[in-house]
Amino acid sequence: MDDHDGYFDERVAATYDDSSGGPFEPSAVEATVDVLAEFAGQGRALELGIGTGRIALPLSLRGVPVHGIDMSQAMVARLRAKPGGDAIGVTIGDFATTKVDGTFSVAYLVFNTIMNLTTQEAQVACFRNVAAHLEPGGCFVIEVMIPELRRLPPGQNAVPFHVSPTQWAFDIYDDLATQTMSSNYIDVVDGRGEYRSIPFRYVWPAELDLMAQLAGLRLRERWEGWTRDALTSESRQHVSIWEKLAE
Template identity: 45%
Template sequence: MVNQQQLWDEDAAAQYDAPGEGMFSPEVLGPTVEVLSELAGGGPAVEFAIGTGRVAIPLAAAGVQVSGIELSHAMISRLREKVGEGDIPVVQGDMTEASAGTDFSLAYLVFNTISNLLTQDEQVRCFQNAGRHLAPGGRFVIELWVPQLRSLPPGHGGTVEVHEPGYLLVDTYDVLHQHVISHHVRFGPELSDGRDARIERTPHRYVWPSELDLMARLAGFELESRWADWDRSEFDAESRSHVSVYRRSVG
């Protein structure tokens, strides 16, 4: 059993933010905030696994009233260094059951984070919890990667996903249980702790889009839109990720 509180500890929180780079870059955050702001439709939003506020802070700055749920005490502490509780209230707890209120127009869960829930049952309960937060007709948005099983060589259980100076990402798969472990290998003189290399591992349960849609239906949602990215580009068989918008049933 993975202890997520230990996984997302003080060290992880301290290393999480990378202003202006990667998922913190303007070309990533700009379209994300624009789409979420539009989908909120002037109503309040709740972010599941709000983390250090990567999306919530610029979304709030765009005029959306944002609340959050976050399991990690360390991530919340990092968020509190940037904004106060009065600006973005956060409930500490598990996104499958913790409550930040009701009658939200929008709930969202970005950057593959639903895969941090390591069983199908937990992922279904996440959808159900989103439904409890939303007003009738409210939307639940999930950003998630598409499993790259086609890239697995026959007889091999892993793929190299990223290789660049100072960083290597290797994913190893357990296809029987739909589990993948991401091995983040950082190396070179830029390491601040003096080591030659550092390895961090994060476990996930991967989900096919069709399975995600069934989870949504079980929780009273219908798929409204699906894009390959926040720029609303077309999702097709070659897409490596998707942004899926689900709408809670009115009846």
């Protein structure tokens, strides 16, 4: 995994919790936590890419012990500064390979974070790492976009996803063969434009299923979102749950 402290550094961490809409809406957070608490049951939860604790903190308030892995010390510092943040264990490292103590009933990656692993090899390693941490019957939950290649304008490789007077944001599908892409942001601050780009590797649902199979997991559920609506050909994201097979 690349050094994502460089992409999620203090500049990004300082404003990350100012985001609104979509997955940051209180109702969206509650729906996410409802599902994760159900799969955690009486066990523990492992969050890969825990960040500032958007999901981990409310899940912890439900009584679920949460441990996180994250490479960005700046994001984790923001988690630590929040009420209850010091009660959540965090290991700094690459969540594709970093090991932590104990086993878990559920592990999860939300908000496209699986795509922060920018090679297929790293994504496969992530599934194997999660499987090694799960109890038999434990579940791995991923929330991720479905690649929007159909939305690409003819002859172009960019799709905008946010436009406002102070920010333009767009995805660039760089290489269809390697499934590399990037999210790009232009922010207007004090009348000056600032640009940043974050690399990703997009991944298809069927490819994730094969990664799961290689790690000894099987698909249990797949929905369009956290409210468990059915996935369709028009869905723009999915929430998938794989279960660890009994040894």
